[in-house]
Amino acid sequence: MAPSSKSSLSSDSSRRYNPTISSESSGISTPVMKGPRSISPFKALIVGAGVGGLMMGLCLERAGIEYVILERMPQLQLPRTTIxxxxxxxxxIEQLGLLDExxxxxxxxxxxxxxxxxxxxxxxxxxxxxxxxxxxxxxxxxxxxxxxxxxxQRTEFLQILISRIPAQKIQWGRYVLDIVNGNAGVQCRCANGTIEQGDILVGADGAYSAVRQNLYKHMQEKNLLPKSDMKPLxxxxxxxxxxxxxxxxxxxxxxxxxxxxxxxxxxxxxxxxxxxxxxxxxxxxxxxxxxxxxxxxxxxxxxxxxxxxxxxxxxxxxxxxxxxxxxxxxxxxxxxxxxxxxxxxxxxxEKHYKTWHYGRTVLIGEACHKFVPYSGQGAEQAILDVICLVNLLYRICDNPSHHEFCKVFEAYYVQRGPIARNAVSVSSSMSHLMNAQGLSADLKRKILFNLPEWIKLGSVDKIQVRPLLDYLPPTEDRGAKKSVKVPTSPI
Ligand SMILES: Cc1cc2nc3c(=O)[nH]c(=O)nc-3n(C[C@H](O)[C@H](O)[C@H](O)COP(=O)(O)OP(=O)(O)OC[C@H]3O[C@@H](n4cnc5c(N)ncnc54)[C@H](O)[C@@H]3O)c2cc1C
CATH class of the missing domain: 3.30.9.30 (D-Amino Acid Oxidase; Chain A, domain 2)
Incomplete structure (x- = not known):
């Protein structure tokens, strides 16, 4: 699929393509640009306008990379839940200028x-x-x-993201049924008969992801899918x-x-x-x-x-x-x-999938790691996926080949996979403990909620990553306890 034409972003051109060394979150020490790319190197199709899909759209918008979001719902849902x-x-979120809102x-x-x-x-x-x-x-x-x-409140947060994304880039009422994941590009077929084409496909369509199901079916036919990924949630x-x-x-x-x-x-x-x-x-x-x-x-x-x-x-x-x-x-x-x-x-x-990408398709958020709802991890981990993936995609060359996309997706999986797997496992143990009955569960809960302060703090210190988008001006890390470095994989 041909690389897309000039980005429609209206940002100040003096801030485009300003070569510098920056890699705070990715840890990769190669020179990278700052500000939106002047020519979008590819077009991304994003399936799902949830937390992951909308954050992905917004981060690509700021990176100067072309994209469209396809959402099955005709409009934003009622504010029923929180994240x-x-x-x-x-x-x-502060770096994106959204913190006060x-x-x-x-x-x-x-x-x-x-x-x-x-x-x-x-x-x-x-x-x-x-x-x-x-x-x-x-x-x-x-x-x-x-x-x-x-x-x-989930819907209020989504509204803030939507307010920063050009309206034509979110297409409501487009229920993705099938995907074609070819060597030259990707295609989505929607329930209303329309077809959308792009260079890569980002499955941000939640726990029952149609993108994942399509991808896995194709991989299973080729005997490429690990057994554990065939099992349901x-x-x-x-x-x-x-x-x-x-x-x-x-x-x-x-x-x-x-x-x-x-x-x-x-x-x-x-x-x-x-x-x-x-x-x-x-x-x-x-x-x-x-x-x-x-x-x-x-x-x-x-x-x-x-x-x-x-x-x-x-x-x-x-x-x-x-x-x-x-x-x-x-x-x-x-x-x-x-x-x-x-x-x-x-x-x-709950489930952590082993397969997060294949060909030109990549999964983020609950499409590849489903958390129990009270863990407070679902939205967090989806956003962390986005930051990592967009940082890697931002640095791709001007005319990326199929192989280059595959390398970026593998680097994304290497960075995010183990962290998400650990988060699913910790959330799962916590959920089982909070829902278990009996004396032993009572005792374990009592111990957990009365641990010495230094142990409680130590466990939260360990998961501080606080990553940034490499291509935007950094925000200060104000925490007295500095974030830990995430191991990265060069692409
Ligand atoms: C209605 C709802 C309520 C939730 N309530 C809670 C909660 O109370 N507590 C909690 O911790 N987590 C909750 N979650 C999950 C939490 O919001 C997610 O963990 C987090 O937002 C990250 O999810 P995500 O972006 O990966 O997927 P989601 O937030 O699930 O978003 C997926 C999006 O993809 C769209 N979609 C799905 N299939 C298709 C398709 N075939 N074609 C096009 N679009 C498609 C969906 O309509 C949805 O907008 C809820 C999710 C939803 C959708």
Whole structure:
């Protein structure tokens, strides 16, 4: 496929192609340019306008690389869920000039508290890490890592990304059915009969990725797919999640506080785990997972496959409405303040795929690593994938060959694969522990939530990477605890 013509970016031309040495996040010490490329070296097709796909689009936009995003939904969805962003991604979000807008819709988390079914506190994890010093002039800054871990409504975050991407580059209502992954280019066929062509294809279409399924089918026919990638996602339990309307602060005073204190309540007789996360706008994101949610007489498989229409939502709510909350009432109070269409079913599934790319197709986000929903890792890891992949793509030569794309994708996998695999495994162990019943699980949770401060800090220090886009002016790393270097692979 022929390289694309001049980029349509309107950025200042004096900032284009300014050769310099830069490689803070990639660790590759070859000369690279700064600012958007003056001629786009290729065109990327991005499938999916979720966190991964939109971030990919925005980062390519700033890199001067041509792209189009194909999204199956006719428009942005309702704000039903939240995502978590930490210093690892907020530093790059700041570099993209979005920090103030994102912090305006975010609620920083100061504490995660574990409670028994009767609300007795078992232990707490301090999530601010600011005991040493505190910047009162810029409250959004965290002294240890530079930024607080924050809860953000997913749709509001997506809206910010969309506002920075030219409208014609996001094509809504284009449901990708098939892909052709050839030596000279890629093609996507959509449900409405249209076909889109590009030089590379980025599958950012989530846990049930059509891109991945198409790619794997093709690889399986050629006997190239590892056995573990043929297995479906591992379904561990059922959950429902909801996002309340703004709550009355007289009744729920802590919900209006500047910091969010997240409560996790673990059931005793009835097997459930309830999560309550105050978010911006005086709302609470609530979620219940566990066997309690499997209605009598129905099997897990039935629940899993059933449509989650209004009646099913009412039935599921009836199963959990009597659970106590730390605010003195029951979950029925919060359900009463939640629009039915703001309640949704979540598959608590997990998997790390071994195959992230083949030919001119590459996967990012939940298409190649699915996290359990409460881990706070789904959006984070998707954004980290994007930063790594775009940094590598930015440095590709002007007329890249098929082989060069393959090398970039392999370098991306070598850098990101082990980190994502580890994150899936840690999240999975945490999720199992939070949902397990019995004395042994109670004891392990108690130990975890009462670990000495230095052990808790050490485990967070270890995962500080805070990467940047190589081609944009860097933002200061304000964290007193510097980020760790990620091993890189030269292309
Ligand atoms: C509705 C929804 C609710 C979520 N709720 C939570 C939550 O409560 N907690 C949590 O931790 N994580 C949640 N997640 C997942 C979390 O948002 C993701 O982990 C994170 O955003 C990174 O995902 P992603 O960009 O890889 O994929 P996603 O955010 O899943 O985005 C994938 C996008 O691809 C689109 N798409 C899928 N198939 C096709 C196709 N064939 N053609 C075109 N477009 C396609 C989808 O419509 C979607 O917009 C949710 C995801 C969604 C979609």
């Amino acid at each position: 978590q962003l930490s210093a690892n991604t907020l530093r790059c 994102v912090m305006a819709i975010a609620k920083p988390v100061s504490m995660v508290r574990l409670r028994k079914h009767n609300m007795a506190v078992v232990g707490k994890i301090d999530a601010t890490y600011v005991k040493e010093r505190y910047d009162s002039t810029r409250l959004q800054l965290n002294a240890r890592y530079g930024h607080y871990s924050s809860i953000v 591992k379904h561990t339990l059922n959950a429902i999640i909801g996002l309340t309307n703004p709550l009355d602060l007289e009744k729920y005073p802590s919900v209006g506080a500047r910091f969010s204190e997240v409560d996790i309540v673990v059931g005793k007789e009835s097997p459930y785990t309830l999560w309550l996360s105050p978010t911006s706008g005086n709302r609470v994101a609530w979620s219940v997972g566990g066997d309690l949610l499997t209605p009598e007489g129905s099997t897990n498989a039935n629940f899993k496959q059933s449509e989650f229409g209004p009646e099913a939502i009412d039935a599921a709510c009836a199963l959990v409405e009597d659970l106590e909350t730390p605010w003195g009432g029951t979950l029925a109070d919060l359900i009463g303040h939640t629009r039915r269409d703001f309640i949704t079913k979540v598959m608590v599934e």
